[in-house]
Amino acid sequence: MAPKLRDLIITYNNLANPDGSALFCQGNTIVQAYVFGPVDVSNSKERSEKASLFVTFKPKNSYEIRKELYENYIRTVLETIIHLDMHPRTSISVILQEMQDDGCLLSAAVNSACCALLDAGIPMKCMIASVTSCISVDAIQLDPNKEASQKSDGSIVLTFESSKNGIISVTSEGELTFDNIKEAIKLGCLASKEIYDFYHKSMKKRFLINS
Amino acid sequence: MLCLPGDTVTEDADYMRGHGTYYKSKVLTSSVAGCIDKVNKLLSVRPLRTRYNGEIGDIVVGRVIDVQTEHKRWRIDTSSRLDTILLLSSVNLPGGELRRKTVEDELMMKSFFKEGDLISAEVQSIFADGALSVHTRNLKYGKLGQGVLLRVSPSLVERRKTHFHNLPCGVHLILGNNGYIWISLPVSEGVESGGFAINLDPVPLADREVISRVRNCILALAKQKMMLHSTSINTCYEISQSYQVKDLIKSKIMTEIAQLTNEKMKIEELQ
Amino acid sequence: MQRLKPKSIPSCNKNFIFTAVKDDKRIDGRSSKDFRKLSIGFGLDYGSSVVSLGDTRVMCNITYQIAEPKAVKSCEGLLNIRVDLTASMIHTYEKVVEIMRMIEKNVKDSRCLDLESLCIISGEKVYALETDIIVMNDDGNLPECCSIALLASLSHFKRPDVSVVEDKIKIHSFDERHPIPLNILHYPFCTSFTFFDNSKFVCDPTQAEEQVCDGYLIVGSNIYREITTIHISGKSAITKDVVLNCCQLAIERSKFLTNFVKLVVEQDLKKRSTEGAEIGYAPLIRESSSVLCSYKKEEIELQEVQENYDDDDVIIDLEVAQNTKMYRYASDTVGIGEGRGQNWDFIDEFQENVENDENEDMYIEDEETTNNEDEPDSKAKQFSKRSKNSNKYQEITVEDDLSEEEVQILNPPEFK
Numbered sequence: 001m002a003p004k005l006r007d008l009i010i011t012y013n014n015l016a017n018p019d020g021s022a023l024f025c026q027g028n029t030i031v032q033a034y035v036f037g038p039v040d041v042s043n044s045k046e047r048s049e050k051a052s053l054f055v056t057f058k059p060k061n062s063y064e065i066r067k068e069l070y071e072n073y074i075r076t077v078l079e080t081i082i083h084l085d086m087h088p089r090t091s092i093s094v095i096l097q098e099m100q101d102d103g104c105l106l107s108a109a110v111n112s113a114c115c116a117l118l119d120a121g122i123p124m125k126c127m128i129a130s131v132t133s134c135i136s137v138d139a140i141q142l143d144p145n146k147e148a149s150q151k152s153d154g155s156i157v158l159t160f161e162s163s164k165n166g167i168i169s170v171t172s173e174g175e176l177t178f179d180n181i182k183e184a185i186k187l188g189c190l191a192s193k194e195i196y197d198f199y200h201k202s203m204k205k206r207f208l209i210n211s
Numbered sequence: 212m213l214c215l216p217g218d219t220v221t222e223d224a225d226y227m228r229g230h231g232t233y234y235k236s237k238v239l240t241s242s243v244a245g246c247i248d249k250v251n252k253l254l255s256v257r258p259l260r261t262r263y264n265g266e267i268g269d270i271v272v273g274r275v276i277d278v279q280t281e282h283k284r285w286r287i288d289t290s291s292r293l294d295t296i297l298l299l300s301s302v303n304l305p306g307g308e309l310r311r312k313t314v315e316d317e318l319m320m321k322s323f324f325k326e327g328d329l330i331s332a333e334v335q336s337i338f339a340d341g342a343l344s345v346h347t348r349n350l351k352y353g354k355l356g357q358g359v360l361l362r363v364s365p366s367l368v369e370r371r372k373t374h375f376h377n378l379p380c381g382v383h384l385i386l387g388n389n390g391y392i393w394i395s396l397p398v399s400e401g402v403e404s405g406g407f408a409i410n411l412d413p414v415p416l417a418d419r420e421v422i423s424r425v426r427n428c429i430l431a432l433a434k435q436k437m438m439l440h441s442t443s444i445n446t447c448y449e450i451s452q453s454y455q456v457k458d459l460i461k462s463k464i465m466t467e468i469a470q471l472t473n474e475k476m477k478i479e480e481l482q
Numbered sequence: 483m484q485r486l487k488p489k490s491i492p493s494c495n496k497n498f499i500f501t502a503v504k505d506d507k508r509i510d511g512r513s514s515k516d517f518r519k520l521s522i523g524f525g526l527d528y529g530s531s532v533v534s535l536g537d538t539r540v541m542c543n544i545t546y547q548i549a550e551p552k553a554v555k556s557c558e559g560l561l562n563i564r565v566d567l568t569a570s571m572i573h574t575y576e577k578v579v580e581i582m583r584m585i586e587k588n589v590k591d592s593r594c595l596d597l598e599s600l601c602i603i604s605g606e607k608v609y610a611l612e613t614d615i616i617v618m619n620d621d622g623n624l625p626e627c628c629s630i631a632l633l634a635s636l637s638h639f640k641r642p643d644v645s646v647v648e649d650k651i652k653i654h655s656f657d658e659r660h661p662i663p664l665n666i667l668h669y670p671f672c673t674s675f676t677f678f679d680n681s682k683f684v685c686d687p688t689q690a691e692e693q694v695c696d697g698y699l700i701v702g703s704n705i706y707r708e709i710t711t712i713h714i715s716g717k718s719a720i721t722k723d724v725v726l727n728c729c730q731l732a733i734e735r736s737k738f739l740t741n742f743v744k745l746v747v748e749q750d751l752k753k754r755s756t757e758g759a760e761i762g763y764a765p766l767i768r769e770s771s772s773v774l775c776s777y778k779k780e781e782i783e784l785q786e787v788q789e790n791y792d793d794d795d796v797i798i799d800l801e802v803a804q805n806t807k808m809y810r811y812a813s814d815t816v817g818i819g820e821g822r823g824q825n826w827d828f829i830d831e832f833q834e835n836v837e838n839d840e841n842e843d844m845y846i847e848d849e850e851t852t853n854n855e856d857e858p859d860s861k862a863k864q865f866s867k868r869s870k871n872s873n874k875y876q877e878i879t880v881e882d883d884l885s886e887e888e889v890q891i892l893n894p895p896e897f898k
Binding site for chain 1: 527530532537539541543545564568569612618619620763767768770
C-alpha cells in the first residue's frame, strides 16, 4: 500500500536575522523553524567537548502544556544527528514556532528543524524524516489531520534517519498492538523515503542558476 | 554536484577530507547540504550559507567592535562564530618602529584602532576555544580608508596565493576569506603606509563610478553563487560595460551578466 | 537563550541616512511620508493572523479561556496581551517591555473592545482572551505592525456561543451554533514617526533608520479622530506643531488601516463560507505570497503598446508613464507613485508655523491615474489630493469650518 502524505511545501531563508530558517508545511500543519549558531555561549552553559544544543518549541498559544515534551523529544533527536563535537564551547539554538496545527505537529516540527539546520550549514551526520500514524479500530492511517487523530485510539510518531534508514526515536500515545506498530514502521519507512526525495528536490532548486 | 548530509562523496581512499565532510567507517560522507568541490586530491562540500571558519594564514577584513584595554586587545567582527581577537602585541606601532609595548601604549589603544574602524589582517593562530587571533604586523595590513565594504557568503571566496589585487580597471580589491570584500582606490606599489594613517582626500567621480561598478558586478556574481576571484570579477566588469552602473542592480541584468561571465570563463579555461 | 549583538552601523552610512532625510529621500526610494507594502494573511483558526509591513513580519494568535473576572470589574471579560521577540534576539529586555506596554495602553486603556459582552455569569465566569503577538522578523516599525496584527486578529476572532442553564454553562461547538465575533468599538492603530535633526521626520522607518534616528514618536489614533496614545522617546526636541502634524497624519493612516483591515477580514470570512475554498496559511506559502516570504521591490519597464494586446496587459497613458515609476511588489501587486515628492501640505489649524515642503510640483491626479490593480493597500492612494470629480481617494478634511466640501488645493505661495 503506497503511503499517502499530504502536500509538502517548504520555503528556506525567509527570516533575515537567524543563520538558517525554514517554513515547512505538511498539508495544513505549518511550522517555522530557525537556527542560530554556532555562537558564543556564557561560561556556565559551555561544554568543553561539544556544542550545547538548545531547542525551544513555541506553541501558538503560550499557555499550552505540551511544549516541554516536544522540546525534549526534538532535542534528543537532533543531538544524535548534529556533529556537536565539531564546534566545542559554542551553542546552537533551534527555535520552532507553531503556526498552524492540523495534526502531526511533532513530525512537522522535526522535519522543519532538519531543513533549518540544512539552511544554516550546520554539519550533520544524515537527514531525518518524521512521520505520524494513527490507529483506529485496526485501520492505520498515515499522516492524519486533526480530526482523524482526535477520533483515533492511538498514534505513534517515528523518526527515521537517512543513512541506514534506521529509527532514531519513537513516541506513542494511546493503545497500540504489536501488529499496529509493525505496520506503522513499514508505512513510515516508505513515507520517509518520499520526504528525503522532497528535501533533495527543494535543495536542488536553490542551487539552480535561474531560481 | 549537489549532496545532502549522509550522502557518500566518494569511496576512494585516495582523497583527503576537506570542510563539510566526515569519515563514516572509511567512506567519505558529506555533513552539509552543498556542492562538492574538488581541488587536486582534496574533497570538500561547500554549503550555501555558513559562518566563517578561520584557518591560519587567512586574510580577513573586519570591523572593530570594542577596545579592551585591560586585556590589551581589540575584538573584531568577522562574521565567524566567535569574535576575533587582535592583541596589542600583534600590531605595528605607528611609524613602523619596533619596540616593547609600554603602559602608555595601552592607554593609547583607542588612538590606534577605535570602535567602528575597518581593518585588514591575517590570521596568526587559533585559540583553544576556536576564536581567531589576527595580526597586522605587515605594512600591507592595517586600517582601511575610503572605499566600499561588501558582505558575501565566505564559501564564495577561494583560498588563493594573494588576496590583495590591483585590478586593471583601476581599483584595489581585498577579498577577505571571511566573505568581507573591500574595494578602494588603487594603492601604488611600494608605498609604506604604516597601516594607521588613512587617506581622506576627496575621491573624484570617475573613480567612484568604477568602484560602484565593481561592487555591483561582485553582487551579481554572488547572487548566482559563482566563485569570486580576480579573474571572474575582471571578466564580469568588462561584460558589464554595456550597461549603466545603476542598471546593474536590476535582477534580470544581474542574472544576465553573471551567466555571460560564466560562459566566457569556461571558454577561457578551455583555451 | 543567547542574545546576539546588533550589527553596528558604520558612521558613513549614518551620515548618509541623515543627509538623505534632509532632502526628503530615503534609501529604499520612498519619500518621507510613504509607508511600505502591507499584507495580511489569516490562518485556519479564527483569530490567527500574520501581518507583514515590508520585511517586518508579525504573527498574532488569540484563544479564549473561561476564567474568574477581576474583583473590581466583575462583569467584564479579560484581555491578556503578550509580546514575544525571541526571533529577532537582538532586542534588550527594556525594548520588549516598551513595545508590550505601548500595545497594552493602546488597546486596553482605550477600551476599543467591549469586554462586557464577554461576560457569562457576572462575578463568576467570564471569557478571558489570551493574545500572543509573535515577532517573526524585525525590519523596523514594530509598534505599528504589532498593533495591526492585534486588531486584525481581534476582528477575525470568533468565540463559541454559550447558554447558561441554571448554574451550568454550556459551551456550544462551532458546528452546533454559529460562533460569535467580538464586539470592537473602534480600531486604534499606532503609527510611528522617527525624527532626524529635530524637525525632519519619516514615517514607517526601517531598522537602519530606527538605529540611527534621534528620537521617535508613536501615536495611536482611530477614525473618530481620537488619539489613544502618544509616546515620545529619544533625544530629539520637537515642537508642538510637529506633534500635531504627526497626529493628523496618524489619523489619516488609521482611516486607511481601518478600511483595509475590515476589507481583508470580510474577504477571508467570505472565503470560509464558500465550499472548497482554501483557507489558512498553506495556500499563501504555495503562491509565495509576500505575507510569509520576503519580496524584492522591482522597477517595471514599460513598453510601447502594440496593435493587439491581451486583456491581461495593463495600459496607461504616455504622459503618466513619463512622469512616474512603476514598481512590482509581489506577483500580483503593482504600484505607481511611490517616492514622488509630497504634493500637499498641512493646513495649520492654529495659524502658526507651517511646514513647507520643498516640492513645488503641484500635480493634480486625474481619474486615469489609478493603481493598476485595485489593491486596497496601494501607497499611491494615500495622502493624495482629491480632485473635483474623483471619489476614489481619501479625503483630507483638516479644517471643519471650510465652507466648501472639498479640500483646498494649496499653493505654497499663499502661505507667505
